[in-house]
Amino acid sequence: MKKAILIDDNKYDILILEKLIRINKLADELYSYTSPTMVLKQIDSLELSEGDYLFIDIMMPEMNGYELLQELSNMNIPLDSLNVILVSSSIDPRDIDKAKEYKSVKKLLQKPISSQMLLNATHQ
Amino acid sequence: MINASKDKIRVLFVDDEYFNLQSFRAAFRKYFDIYLAQTTNEARNILEEKNIEIIISDQRMPEQTGTDFFNEIIKSHPEPIRILLTGYVDIKAVIDAINKGEVYRFLTKPWNDEEVIVTINNAADVFRTRRELKLKNLALERAYSELDEFVYSASHDLRAPIASLKGVLQLIDLEPENTSNYIHMINEIVDKMDKYVINIIHYYRGSRFEKNIEAVDIQKLINELLDEFQYMPEFSNVAVEQEINIDTTIYSDSIKIYLILRNLIHNAIKYQRSENPDKTVKIIIKSNSDLQKLSIEINDNGMGIDSKEGDEIFKIFQRATNVKSGIGLGLHIVNECVNKLEGEISYKSAENEGTSFFITIPFKTIAK
DSSP states (O other), X not given: OOEEXXXXXXXXXXXXXXXHHHHTTOOSEEEEXXXXXXXXXXXXXXXXXXXXXXXXXXXXXXXXXXXHHHHHHHTTOOGGGSEEEEEESOOOHHHHHHHHHXXXXXXXXXXXXXXXXXXXXXXX | OOOGGGSXXXXXXXXXXXXXXXXXXXXXXXTSEEEEESSHHXXXXXXXXXXXXXXXXXXXXXXXXXXXXXXXXHHHOOSSEEEEEEOGGGHHHHXXXXXXXXXXXXXXXXXXXXXXXXXXXXXXXXXXXXXXXXXXXXXXXXXXXXXXHHHHHHHHHTHHHHHHHHHHHHHHHHOGGGHHXXXXXXXXXXXXXXXXXXXXXXXXXXXXXXXXXXXXXXXXHHHHHHHHHTTSGGGGGOEEEEEEEOOSOEEEEHHHHHHHHHHHHHHHHHTOOTTOTTOEEEEEEEEETTTTEEEEEEEESSSOXXXXXXXXXXXXXXXXXXXXXXXXXXXXXXXXXXXXXXXEEEEEEETTTEEEEEEEEEOBSSOO
């Protein structure tokens, strides 16, 4: 079954998303990170396959979600075959527009995320 | 910066005749700060070096006319007010110059002392008012830019915990059996929001408002801070050492000093390395009554700051680390307070070794 990788500097948001993913049975292997650099170090060992989920928070102090996507792309991680979903508590329209520029991003979800939003975004 | 309105007005007088230069100085040195130039080249040099506010130039000079000289310096030195000194015969050139906006007024030769004084004072008014407007505009731009940053940061730093709260409330709905755990999480999140709001209030109280000079009891401030910090989870494992040597009563703004100490000590306790068995924070404060300077050193053997950050760490909403949560106002508040107190701040740090902040603040020994 599927893997879900969660990247968010806010531990509460990670917990919430983990719960929602489990309750809605979206994936059965979950990996959570509060540090984007840690993700870059371990991404290869995670052995992601097609359809796996990548939930990435946009606003993180170390590097923002977009920068992380760029780094992953530089490492030749096949983002197009993964389900890349950006999350953010920002209601700034500039952030929302920016997500549209990245074609590997399937959806931008605004926190707080609900079960319904998650199901809609993952078409289940 | 010197209070410009109390300075003597700086006037540059340009005339090819030596006798006129000396007369001018003799007549007006009592009232103004006079600089003399016998050629337009000398005048240009003086303009480069001194902050000239008014230029009075003779019109008829062998190398260059006054109006030509003014025409030339408009680009390089647009701010000084230009006054032409002229005999009746040159009236057409003068009217031209005034109409083109190059010259503020003209004075006739030979000059009338009273008239010169009044003209210079009026011209200085114009110069100084324009200068002040320029400075206020710059300050306003800076305030707007900070406001922009604040709004953007508030949208994240206030909204983010609210979004988390709503998420947790949703979980309580889905898993009511775990409610007590979720209530604990809610408490933590609300705490964080409260700290952010308090920080903002501190920032405005400490760094925006004007100075309030009173006797400052440094030891008492430190004791109060440490009392407050004992509730920090990180506090219990940190050894705090104090070396406080103050040999005179210090008069300064105690709110600003409190904010400086509070933020630096709080950071020193918070950004320790969990694997370090000897976490230490040192508070070293000394007063130098001869120099009337208070020196503060706060040092820790914690995480350290990446050397490439430099002065960026003092910028508003800047965070140097992802490892622990924080809002990024603390060091900005410290920097603002130090600046408002006309002190200096610097730091030394090495990653995984620790950080030391050094601050000197001038103080008074009597209440004024």
